[in-house]
Amino acid sequence: MRRTTPITIAYTPDSDDAFYYDALEHGLVSMPGYRPRFRREPMAVLNREALTGTNEVTAISSVVYPAIAGRYAILSVGTSVGRGYGPVLVSREPRTLSALAGRRVGVPGVPTTGWFLLRTLCPGAVTVEMPFDEIAGAVAAGALDAGVMIHEELLYYPRMGLRRVTDLGAEWCRRHALPLPVGLNVVRRDLGSAGMRTVCTAISASLHHARLNPEPALARVSRFGRGATGGCTEQFVQMFANDDSQCMPADVRAALGVLLAQVVALGAGPAVPPIDIIEPAPATVAVA
Incomplete structure:
Protein backbone atom coordinates (compact mmCIF):
# COMPACT_ATOMS: atom_id res chain seq x y z
CA MET A 1 0.00 0.00 0.00
CA ARG A 2 1.27 3.44 -0.91
CA ARG A 3 2.17 5.47 2.16
CA THR A 4 0.33 8.74 2.75
CA THR A 5 1.21 11.69 4.93
CA PRO A 6 -1.47 13.10 7.24
CA ILE A 7 -2.36 16.72 6.61
CA THR A 8 -4.75 19.00 8.46
CA ILE A 9 -7.06 21.31 6.52
CA ALA A 10 -8.80 23.92 8.67
CA TYR A 11 -11.73 26.03 7.56
CA THR A 12 -14.56 28.07 9.01
CA PRO A 13 -17.86 26.39 9.96
CA ASP A 14 -19.69 28.10 7.14
CA SER A 15 -21.26 26.89 3.92
CA ASP A 16 -18.87 28.47 1.40
CA ASP A 17 -15.73 26.97 2.96
CA ALA A 18 -17.47 23.62 3.38
CA PHE A 19 -18.44 23.77 -0.30
CA TYR A 20 -14.75 24.05 -1.32
CA TYR A 21 -13.88 20.85 0.51
CA ASP A 22 -17.07 18.82 0.13
CA ALA A 23 -15.71 16.49 -2.56
CA LEU A 24 -12.44 15.94 -0.69
CA GLU A 25 -14.20 15.24 2.59
CA HIS A 26 -16.55 12.74 0.97
CA GLY A 27 -13.91 10.85 -1.00
CA LEU A 28 -15.03 12.11 -4.40
CA VAL A 29 -11.63 13.65 -5.15
CA SER A 30 -8.20 12.44 -4.05
CA MET A 31 -5.08 14.18 -2.76
CA PRO A 32 -2.26 11.87 -3.88
CA GLY A 33 0.34 11.23 -1.20
CA TYR A 34 -1.69 12.87 1.56
CA ARG A 35 -4.37 11.79 4.00
CA PRO A 36 -6.35 14.94 4.82
CA ARG A 37 -8.26 15.47 8.03
CA PHE A 38 -10.54 18.44 8.46
CA ARG A 39 -11.08 20.89 11.29
CA ARG A 40 -13.71 23.61 11.54
CA GLU A 41 -13.07 26.64 13.73
CA PRO A 42 -14.17 30.30 13.68
CA MET A 43 -11.98 32.61 11.65
CA ALA A 44 -10.62 34.32 14.76
CA VAL A 45 -9.30 30.94 15.96
CA LEU A 46 -7.82 30.05 12.57
CA ASN A 47 -6.09 33.43 12.35
CA ARG A 48 -4.42 32.86 15.73
CA GLU A 49 -3.42 29.31 14.83
CA ALA A 50 -1.88 30.49 11.57
CA LEU A 51 0.56 32.62 13.55
CA THR A 52 2.14 29.43 14.91
CA GLY A 53 1.58 27.21 11.86
CA THR A 54 -0.83 24.82 13.57
CA ASN A 55 -2.48 23.60 10.35
CA GLU A 56 -0.86 22.68 7.04
CA VAL A 57 -3.74 24.29 5.13
CA THR A 58 -5.99 26.93 6.62
CA ALA A 59 -8.47 29.65 5.83
CA ILE A 60 -7.41 33.07 7.10
CA SER A 61 -8.62 36.64 6.96
CA SER A 62 -6.67 38.29 4.14
CA VAL A 63 -5.39 41.00 6.49
CA VAL A 64 -3.49 38.39 8.54
CA TYR A 65 -1.22 37.38 5.68
CA PRO A 66 1.62 39.88 6.30
CA ALA A 67 2.13 38.31 9.73
CA ILE A 68 2.34 34.72 8.43
CA ALA A 69 3.89 35.08 4.96
CA GLY A 70 7.18 33.60 6.12
CA ARG A 71 5.43 30.34 7.03
CA TYR A 72 2.60 30.15 4.48
CA ALA A 73 2.05 30.70 0.75
CA ILE A 74 -1.29 31.66 -0.77
CA LEU A 75 -3.36 29.11 -2.69
CA SER A 76 -4.93 30.35 -5.91
CA VAL A 77 -8.07 28.40 -4.98
CA GLY A 78 -10.48 29.20 -2.17
CA THR A 79 -10.29 32.99 -2.04
CA SER A 80 -13.44 34.69 -0.74
CA VAL A 81 -13.99 37.76 -2.91
CA GLY A 82 -16.56 40.51 -2.62
CA ARG A 83 -17.34 42.24 -5.90
CA GLY A 84 -19.18 45.28 -4.62
CA TYR A 85 -20.01 43.67 -1.29
CA GLY A 86 -18.32 42.36 1.85
CA PRO A 87 -18.62 42.65 5.63
CA VAL A 88 -21.64 44.77 6.56
CA LEU A 89 -21.98 47.12 9.51
CA VAL A 90 -25.46 46.93 11.10
CA SER A 91 -27.37 48.47 14.01
CA ARG A 92 -30.76 48.19 15.65
CA GLU A 93 -31.70 51.85 15.17
CA PRO A 94 -30.88 54.01 12.13
CA ARG A 95 -27.31 55.29 12.51
CA THR A 96 -24.62 56.86 10.39
CA LEU A 97 -21.04 55.68 10.24
CA SER A 98 -19.74 58.86 11.86
CA ALA A 99 -22.24 58.54 14.73
CA LEU A 100 -20.56 55.29 15.80
CA ALA A 101 -17.40 57.05 17.00
CA GLY A 102 -17.05 56.18 20.67
CA ARG A 103 -19.74 53.48 20.39
CA ARG A 104 -19.39 49.75 21.06
CA VAL A 105 -19.21 47.79 17.81
CA GLY A 106 -18.95 44.00 17.69
CA VAL A 107 -16.27 42.52 15.42
CA PRO A 108 -15.65 38.83 14.64
CA GLY A 109 -12.02 38.88 15.73
CA VAL A 110 -8.98 41.14 15.85
CA PRO A 111 -7.50 41.10 13.31
CA THR A 112 -10.07 40.10 10.70
CA THR A 113 -10.94 41.78 7.44
CA GLY A 114 -14.21 43.03 8.95
CA TRP A 115 -12.31 44.56 11.86
CA PHE A 116 -9.81 46.15 9.47
CA LEU A 117 -12.52 47.74 7.35
CA LEU A 118 -14.25 49.15 10.43
CA ARG A 119 -10.94 50.41 11.79
CA THR A 120 -10.23 52.13 8.47
CA LEU A 121 -13.67 53.62 7.83
CA CYS A 122 -14.70 54.39 11.42
CA PRO A 123 -11.51 54.60 13.50
CA GLY A 124 -13.34 56.09 16.48
CA ALA A 125 -15.50 53.01 17.05
CA VAL A 126 -14.82 50.99 20.22
CA THR A 127 -14.37 47.44 18.95
CA VAL A 128 -15.68 44.50 20.97
CA GLU A 129 -14.37 41.11 19.87
CA MET A 130 -16.88 38.27 20.04
CA PRO A 131 -17.92 35.12 18.11
CA PHE A 132 -19.28 36.08 14.70
CA ASP A 133 -22.57 34.25 15.21
CA GLU A 134 -23.32 36.09 18.47
CA ILE A 135 -22.88 39.64 17.20
CA ALA A 136 -26.29 40.07 15.56
CA GLY A 137 -28.05 38.87 18.70
CA ALA A 138 -26.03 41.26 20.86
CA VAL A 139 -26.92 44.18 18.59
CA ALA A 140 -30.60 43.20 18.56
CA ALA A 141 -30.58 43.00 22.37
CA GLY A 142 -28.98 46.44 22.73
CA ALA A 143 -25.76 45.09 24.26
CA LEU A 144 -23.84 46.57 21.31
CA ASP A 145 -24.48 49.76 19.38
CA ALA A 146 -23.58 48.08 16.09
CA GLY A 147 -21.88 44.99 14.73
CA VAL A 148 -19.92 43.74 11.72
CA MET A 149 -21.66 40.90 9.89
CA ILE A 150 -19.69 38.18 8.09
CA HIS A 151 -20.48 34.70 6.73
CA GLU A 152 -24.20 33.93 6.36
CA GLU A 153 -24.98 36.70 8.86
CA ARG A 188 2.44 25.77 4.80
CA ARG A 189 5.70 26.19 2.95
CA ASP A 190 7.36 23.23 4.64
CA LEU A 191 5.33 20.92 2.37
CA GLY A 192 7.72 21.93 -0.39
CA SER A 193 6.83 23.18 -3.87
CA ALA A 194 5.58 19.80 -5.09
CA GLY A 195 3.50 19.22 -1.97
CA MET A 196 1.96 22.67 -2.09
CA ARG A 197 1.02 22.19 -5.73
CA THR A 198 -0.52 18.78 -4.99
CA VAL A 199 -2.64 20.34 -2.25
CA CYS A 200 -3.71 23.22 -4.51
CA THR A 201 -4.60 20.85 -7.32
CA ALA A 202 -6.74 18.68 -5.06
CA ILE A 203 -8.64 21.61 -3.55
CA SER A 204 -9.19 23.07 -7.01
CA ALA A 205 -10.59 19.72 -8.18
CA SER A 206 -12.80 19.52 -5.07
CA LEU A 207 -14.34 22.94 -5.70
CA HIS A 208 -14.73 22.15 -9.41
CA HIS A 209 -16.55 18.91 -8.54
CA ALA A 210 -18.95 20.74 -6.20
CA ARG A 211 -19.68 23.38 -8.82
CA LEU A 212 -20.43 20.68 -11.40
CA ASN A 213 -22.66 18.84 -8.89
CA PRO A 214 -24.16 21.65 -6.82
CA GLU A 215 -27.35 20.03 -5.56
CA PRO A 216 -25.81 17.23 -3.45
CA ALA A 217 -22.96 19.49 -2.31
CA LEU A 218 -25.35 22.25 -1.23
CA ALA A 219 -27.53 19.73 0.59
CA ARG A 220 -24.51 18.53 2.58
CA VAL A 221 -23.11 21.97 3.42
CA SER A 222 -26.48 23.45 4.37
CA ARG A 223 -25.93 22.25 7.94
CA PHE A 224 -23.34 25.00 8.37
CA GLY A 225 -23.94 28.70 8.88
CA ARG A 226 -27.60 29.40 9.66
CA GLY A 227 -28.49 25.87 8.62
CA ALA A 228 -31.24 24.66 6.34
CA THR A 229 -33.86 26.68 8.22
CA GLY A 230 -31.90 29.89 7.61
CA GLY A 231 -32.41 29.55 3.86
CA CYS A 232 -29.14 31.36 3.07
CA THR A 233 -26.92 28.54 1.84
CA GLU A 234 -27.32 28.66 -1.94
CA GLN A 235 -27.17 32.44 -2.22
CA PHE A 236 -24.19 32.69 0.10
CA VAL A 237 -22.25 29.96 -1.72
CA GLN A 238 -22.88 31.75 -5.02
CA MET A 239 -21.45 34.93 -3.48
CA PHE A 240 -18.22 33.40 -2.17
CA ALA A 241 -17.60 30.06 -3.96
CA ASN A 242 -17.48 30.99 -7.64
CA ASP A 243 -15.06 31.73 -10.49
CA ASP A 244 -13.02 34.03 -8.23
CA SER A 245 -12.65 31.18 -5.75
CA GLN A 246 -11.75 28.61 -8.41
CA CYS A 247 -8.65 30.53 -9.49
CA MET A 248 -7.75 33.97 -8.18
CA PRO A 249 -8.02 36.40 -11.13
CA ALA A 250 -5.64 39.22 -11.93
CA ASP A 251 -7.76 42.02 -10.50
CA VAL A 252 -8.11 40.19 -7.16
CA ARG A 253 -4.33 39.71 -7.04
CA ALA A 254 -3.89 43.43 -7.63
CA ALA A 255 -6.49 44.20 -4.95
CA LEU A 256 -4.71 41.94 -2.49
CA GLY A 257 -1.53 43.98 -2.92
CA VAL A 258 -3.45 47.19 -2.20
CA LEU A 259 -5.18 45.70 0.84
CA LEU A 260 -1.99 44.28 2.37
CA ALA A 261 -0.17 47.59 1.92
CA GLN A 262 -3.00 49.26 3.84
CA VAL A 263 -2.75 46.67 6.61
CA VAL A 264 0.94 47.41 7.06
CA ALA A 265 0.35 51.17 6.90
CA LEU A 266 -2.20 50.79 9.70
CA GLY A 267 0.44 49.02 11.81
CA ALA A 268 -1.43 45.70 11.72
CA GLY A 269 1.32 43.85 9.84
CA PRO A 270 5.14 43.82 9.87
CA ALA A 271 5.86 44.35 6.17
CA VAL A 272 4.15 44.06 2.81
CA PRO A 273 4.92 40.49 1.66
CA PRO A 274 5.30 39.29 -1.92
CA ILE A 275 2.03 38.00 -3.36
CA ASP A 276 3.33 34.41 -3.52
CA ILE A 277 0.55 32.29 -5.03
CA ILE A 278 0.56 28.52 -5.56
CA GLU A 279 -1.17 27.35 -8.73
CA PRO A 280 -2.68 23.90 -9.41
CA ALA A 281 -1.08 21.43 -11.79
CA PRO A 282 -2.53 21.51 -15.31
CA ALA A 283 -3.87 17.95 -15.03
CA THR A 284 -7.08 17.29 -13.11
CA VAL A 285 -6.81 15.26 -9.91
CA ALA A 286 -8.24 11.78 -10.36
CA VAL A 287 -11.64 11.02 -8.88
CA ALA A 288 -11.24 8.65 -5.96
Whole structure:
Protein backbone atom coordinates (compact mmCIF):
# COMPACT_ATOMS: atom_id res chain seq x y z
CA MET A 1 0.00 0.00 0.00
CA ARG A 2 1.27 3.44 -0.91
CA ARG A 3 2.17 5.47 2.16
CA THR A 4 0.33 8.74 2.75
CA THR A 5 1.21 11.69 4.93
CA PRO A 6 -1.47 13.10 7.24
CA ILE A 7 -2.36 16.72 6.61
CA THR A 8 -4.75 19.00 8.46
CA ILE A 9 -7.06 21.31 6.52
CA ALA A 10 -8.80 23.92 8.67
CA TYR A 11 -11.73 26.03 7.56
CA THR A 12 -14.56 28.07 9.01
CA PRO A 13 -17.86 26.39 9.96
CA ASP A 14 -19.69 28.10 7.14
CA SER A 15 -21.26 26.89 3.92
CA ASP A 16 -18.87 28.47 1.40
CA ASP A 17 -15.73 26.97 2.96
CA ALA A 18 -17.47 23.62 3.38
CA PHE A 19 -18.44 23.77 -0.30
CA TYR A 20 -14.75 24.05 -1.32
CA TYR A 21 -13.88 20.85 0.51
CA ASP A 22 -17.07 18.82 0.13
CA ALA A 23 -15.71 16.49 -2.56
CA LEU A 24 -12.44 15.94 -0.69
CA GLU A 25 -14.20 15.24 2.59
CA HIS A 26 -16.55 12.74 0.97
CA GLY A 27 -13.91 10.85 -1.00
CA LEU A 28 -15.03 12.11 -4.40
CA VAL A 29 -11.63 13.65 -5.15
CA SER A 30 -8.20 12.44 -4.05
CA MET A 31 -5.08 14.18 -2.76
CA PRO A 32 -2.26 11.87 -3.88
CA GLY A 33 0.34 11.23 -1.20
CA TYR A 34 -1.69 12.87 1.56
CA ARG A 35 -4.37 11.79 4.00
CA PRO A 36 -6.35 14.94 4.82
CA ARG A 37 -8.26 15.47 8.03
CA PHE A 38 -10.54 18.44 8.46
CA ARG A 39 -11.08 20.89 11.29
CA ARG A 40 -13.71 23.61 11.54
CA GLU A 41 -13.07 26.64 13.73
CA PRO A 42 -14.17 30.30 13.68
CA MET A 43 -11.98 32.61 11.65
CA ALA A 44 -10.62 34.32 14.76
CA VAL A 45 -9.30 30.94 15.96
CA LEU A 46 -7.82 30.05 12.57
CA ASN A 47 -6.09 33.43 12.35
CA ARG A 48 -4.42 32.86 15.73
CA GLU A 49 -3.42 29.31 14.83
CA ALA A 50 -1.88 30.49 11.57
CA LEU A 51 0.56 32.62 13.55
CA THR A 52 2.14 29.43 14.91
CA GLY A 53 1.58 27.21 11.86
CA THR A 54 -0.83 24.82 13.57
CA ASN A 55 -2.48 23.60 10.35
CA GLU A 56 -0.86 22.68 7.04
CA VAL A 57 -3.74 24.29 5.13
CA THR A 58 -5.99 26.93 6.62
CA ALA A 59 -8.47 29.65 5.83
CA ILE A 60 -7.41 33.07 7.10
CA SER A 61 -8.62 36.64 6.96
CA SER A 62 -6.67 38.29 4.14
CA VAL A 63 -5.39 41.00 6.49
CA VAL A 64 -3.49 38.39 8.54
CA TYR A 65 -1.22 37.38 5.68
CA PRO A 66 1.62 39.88 6.30
CA ALA A 67 2.13 38.31 9.73
CA ILE A 68 2.34 34.72 8.43
CA ALA A 69 3.89 35.08 4.96
CA GLY A 70 7.18 33.60 6.12
CA ARG A 71 5.43 30.34 7.03
CA TYR A 72 2.60 30.15 4.48
CA ALA A 73 2.05 30.70 0.75
CA ILE A 74 -1.29 31.66 -0.77
CA LEU A 75 -3.36 29.11 -2.69
CA SER A 76 -4.93 30.35 -5.91
CA VAL A 77 -8.07 28.40 -4.98
CA GLY A 78 -10.48 29.20 -2.17
CA THR A 79 -10.29 32.99 -2.04
CA SER A 80 -13.44 34.69 -0.74
CA VAL A 81 -13.99 37.76 -2.91
CA GLY A 82 -16.56 40.51 -2.62
CA ARG A 83 -17.34 42.24 -5.90
CA GLY A 84 -19.18 45.28 -4.62
CA TYR A 85 -20.01 43.67 -1.29
CA GLY A 86 -18.32 42.36 1.85
CA PRO A 87 -18.62 42.65 5.63
CA VAL A 88 -21.64 44.77 6.56
CA LEU A 89 -21.98 47.12 9.51
CA VAL A 90 -25.46 46.93 11.10
CA SER A 91 -27.37 48.47 14.01
CA ARG A 92 -30.76 48.19 15.65
CA GLU A 93 -31.70 51.85 15.17
CA PRO A 94 -30.88 54.01 12.13
CA ARG A 95 -27.31 55.29 12.51
CA THR A 96 -24.62 56.86 10.39
CA LEU A 97 -21.04 55.68 10.24
CA SER A 98 -19.74 58.86 11.86
CA ALA A 99 -22.24 58.54 14.73
CA LEU A 100 -20.56 55.29 15.80
CA ALA A 101 -17.40 57.05 17.00
CA GLY A 102 -17.05 56.18 20.67
CA ARG A 103 -19.74 53.48 20.39
CA ARG A 104 -19.39 49.75 21.06
CA VAL A 105 -19.21 47.79 17.81
CA GLY A 106 -18.95 44.00 17.69
CA VAL A 107 -16.27 42.52 15.42
CA PRO A 108 -15.65 38.83 14.64
CA GLY A 109 -12.02 38.88 15.73
CA VAL A 110 -8.98 41.14 15.85
CA PRO A 111 -7.50 41.10 13.31
CA THR A 112 -10.07 40.10 10.70
CA THR A 113 -10.94 41.78 7.44
CA GLY A 114 -14.21 43.03 8.95
CA TRP A 115 -12.31 44.56 11.86
CA PHE A 116 -9.81 46.15 9.47
CA LEU A 117 -12.52 47.74 7.35
CA LEU A 118 -14.25 49.15 10.43
CA ARG A 119 -10.94 50.41 11.79
CA THR A 120 -10.23 52.13 8.47
CA LEU A 121 -13.67 53.62 7.83
CA CYS A 122 -14.70 54.39 11.42
CA PRO A 123 -11.51 54.60 13.50
CA GLY A 124 -13.34 56.09 16.48
CA ALA A 125 -15.50 53.01 17.05
CA VAL A 126 -14.82 50.99 20.22
CA THR A 127 -14.37 47.44 18.95
CA VAL A 128 -15.68 44.50 20.97
CA GLU A 129 -14.37 41.11 19.87
CA MET A 130 -16.88 38.27 20.04
CA PRO A 131 -17.92 35.12 18.11
CA PHE A 132 -19.28 36.08 14.70
CA ASP A 133 -22.57 34.25 15.21
CA GLU A 134 -23.32 36.09 18.47
CA ILE A 135 -22.88 39.64 17.20
CA ALA A 136 -26.29 40.07 15.56
CA GLY A 137 -28.05 38.87 18.70
CA ALA A 138 -26.03 41.26 20.86
CA VAL A 139 -26.92 44.18 18.59
CA ALA A 140 -30.60 43.20 18.56
CA ALA A 141 -30.58 43.00 22.37
CA GLY A 142 -28.98 46.44 22.73
CA ALA A 143 -25.76 45.09 24.26
CA LEU A 144 -23.84 46.57 21.31
CA ASP A 145 -24.48 49.76 19.38
CA ALA A 146 -23.58 48.08 16.09
CA GLY A 147 -21.88 44.99 14.73
CA VAL A 148 -19.92 43.74 11.72
CA MET A 149 -21.66 40.90 9.89
CA ILE A 150 -19.69 38.18 8.09
CA HIS A 151 -20.48 34.70 6.73
CA GLU A 152 -24.20 33.93 6.36
CA GLU A 153 -24.98 36.70 8.86
CA LEU A 154 -24.57 39.00 5.82
CA LEU A 155 -27.86 37.66 4.50
CA TYR A 156 -29.65 36.80 7.74
CA TYR A 157 -29.41 40.01 9.80
CA PRO A 158 -32.56 41.70 8.37
CA ARG A 159 -34.64 38.85 9.80
CA MET A 160 -33.46 39.93 13.24
CA GLY A 161 -34.78 43.44 12.72
CA LEU A 162 -31.36 44.98 12.14
CA ARG A 163 -30.55 47.78 9.72
CA ARG A 164 -27.56 48.29 7.50
CA VAL A 165 -25.38 51.25 8.45
CA THR A 166 -23.03 50.64 5.52
CA ASP A 167 -21.60 47.79 3.48
CA LEU A 168 -17.96 48.10 4.49
CA GLY A 169 -16.83 45.84 1.66
CA ALA A 170 -18.77 47.78 -0.96
CA GLU A 171 -17.25 51.03 0.28
CA TRP A 172 -13.73 49.60 0.00
CA CYS A 173 -14.47 48.39 -3.53
CA ARG A 174 -15.90 51.78 -4.50
CA ARG A 175 -12.91 53.70 -3.18
CA HIS A 176 -10.37 51.52 -4.95
CA ALA A 177 -12.30 50.37 -8.03
CA LEU A 178 -11.26 46.82 -7.17
CA PRO A 179 -12.87 43.68 -5.75
CA LEU A 180 -12.27 42.96 -2.07
CA PRO A 181 -10.31 39.79 -1.19
CA VAL A 182 -11.97 39.07 2.15
CA GLY A 183 -10.38 35.71 2.96
CA LEU A 184 -7.59 33.46 1.69
CA ASN A 185 -6.64 29.81 1.74
CA VAL A 186 -2.97 29.33 2.59
CA VAL A 187 -0.62 26.35 2.65
CA ARG A 188 2.44 25.77 4.80
CA ARG A 189 5.70 26.19 2.95
CA ASP A 190 7.36 23.23 4.64
CA LEU A 191 5.33 20.92 2.37
CA GLY A 192 7.72 21.93 -0.39
CA SER A 193 6.83 23.18 -3.87
CA ALA A 194 5.58 19.80 -5.09
CA GLY A 195 3.50 19.22 -1.97
CA MET A 196 1.96 22.67 -2.09
CA ARG A 197 1.02 22.19 -5.73
CA THR A 198 -0.52 18.78 -4.99
CA VAL A 199 -2.64 20.34 -2.25
CA CYS A 200 -3.71 23.22 -4.51
CA THR A 201 -4.60 20.85 -7.32
CA ALA A 202 -6.74 18.68 -5.06
CA ILE A 203 -8.64 21.61 -3.55
CA SER A 204 -9.19 23.07 -7.01
CA ALA A 205 -10.59 19.72 -8.18
CA SER A 206 -12.80 19.52 -5.07
CA LEU A 207 -14.34 22.94 -5.70
CA HIS A 208 -14.73 22.15 -9.41
CA HIS A 209 -16.55 18.91 -8.54
CA ALA A 210 -18.95 20.74 -6.20
CA ARG A 211 -19.68 23.38 -8.82
CA LEU A 212 -20.43 20.68 -11.40
CA ASN A 213 -22.66 18.84 -8.89
CA PRO A 214 -24.16 21.65 -6.82
CA GLU A 215 -27.35 20.03 -5.56
CA PRO A 216 -25.81 17.23 -3.45
CA ALA A 217 -22.96 19.49 -2.31
CA LEU A 218 -25.35 22.25 -1.23
CA ALA A 219 -27.53 19.73 0.59
CA ARG A 220 -24.51 18.53 2.58
CA VAL A 221 -23.11 21.97 3.42
CA SER A 222 -26.48 23.45 4.37
CA ARG A 223 -25.93 22.25 7.94
CA PHE A 224 -23.34 25.00 8.37
CA GLY A 225 -23.94 28.70 8.88
CA ARG A 226 -27.60 29.40 9.66
CA GLY A 227 -28.49 25.87 8.62
CA ALA A 228 -31.24 24.66 6.34
CA THR A 229 -33.86 26.68 8.22
CA GLY A 230 -31.90 29.89 7.61
CA GLY A 231 -32.41 29.55 3.86
CA CYS A 232 -29.14 31.36 3.07
CA THR A 233 -26.92 28.54 1.84
CA GLU A 234 -27.32 28.66 -1.94
CA GLN A 235 -27.17 32.44 -2.22
CA PHE A 236 -24.19 32.69 0.10
CA VAL A 237 -22.25 29.96 -1.72
CA GLN A 238 -22.88 31.75 -5.02
CA MET A 239 -21.45 34.93 -3.48
CA PHE A 240 -18.22 33.40 -2.17
CA ALA A 241 -17.60 30.06 -3.96
CA ASN A 242 -17.48 30.99 -7.64
CA ASP A 243 -15.06 31.73 -10.49
CA ASP A 244 -13.02 34.03 -8.23
CA SER A 245 -12.65 31.18 -5.75
CA GLN A 246 -11.75 28.61 -8.41
CA CYS A 247 -8.65 30.53 -9.49
CA MET A 248 -7.75 33.97 -8.18
CA PRO A 249 -8.02 36.40 -11.13
CA ALA A 250 -5.64 39.22 -11.93
CA ASP A 251 -7.76 42.02 -10.50
CA VAL A 252 -8.11 40.19 -7.16
CA ARG A 253 -4.33 39.71 -7.04
CA ALA A 254 -3.89 43.43 -7.63
CA ALA A 255 -6.49 44.20 -4.95
CA LEU A 256 -4.71 41.94 -2.49
CA GLY A 257 -1.53 43.98 -2.92
CA VAL A 258 -3.45 47.19 -2.20
CA LEU A 259 -5.18 45.70 0.84
CA LEU A 260 -1.99 44.28 2.37
CA ALA A 261 -0.17 47.59 1.92
CA GLN A 262 -3.00 49.26 3.84
CA VAL A 263 -2.75 46.67 6.61
CA VAL A 264 0.94 47.41 7.06
CA ALA A 265 0.35 51.17 6.90
CA LEU A 266 -2.20 50.79 9.70
CA GLY A 267 0.44 49.02 11.81
CA ALA A 268 -1.43 45.70 11.72
CA GLY A 269 1.32 43.85 9.84
CA PRO A 270 5.14 43.82 9.87
CA ALA A 271 5.86 44.35 6.17
CA VAL A 272 4.15 44.06 2.81
CA PRO A 273 4.92 40.49 1.66
CA PRO A 274 5.30 39.29 -1.92
CA ILE A 275 2.03 38.00 -3.36
CA ASP A 276 3.33 34.41 -3.52
CA ILE A 277 0.55 32.29 -5.03
CA ILE A 278 0.56 28.52 -5.56
CA GLU A 279 -1.17 27.35 -8.73
CA PRO A 280 -2.68 23.90 -9.41
CA ALA A 281 -1.08 21.43 -11.79
CA PRO A 282 -2.53 21.51 -15.31
CA ALA A 283 -3.87 17.95 -15.03
CA THR A 284 -7.08 17.29 -13.11
CA VAL A 285 -6.81 15.26 -9.91
CA ALA A 286 -8.24 11.78 -10.36
CA VAL A 287 -11.64 11.02 -8.88
CA ALA A 288 -11.24 8.65 -5.96
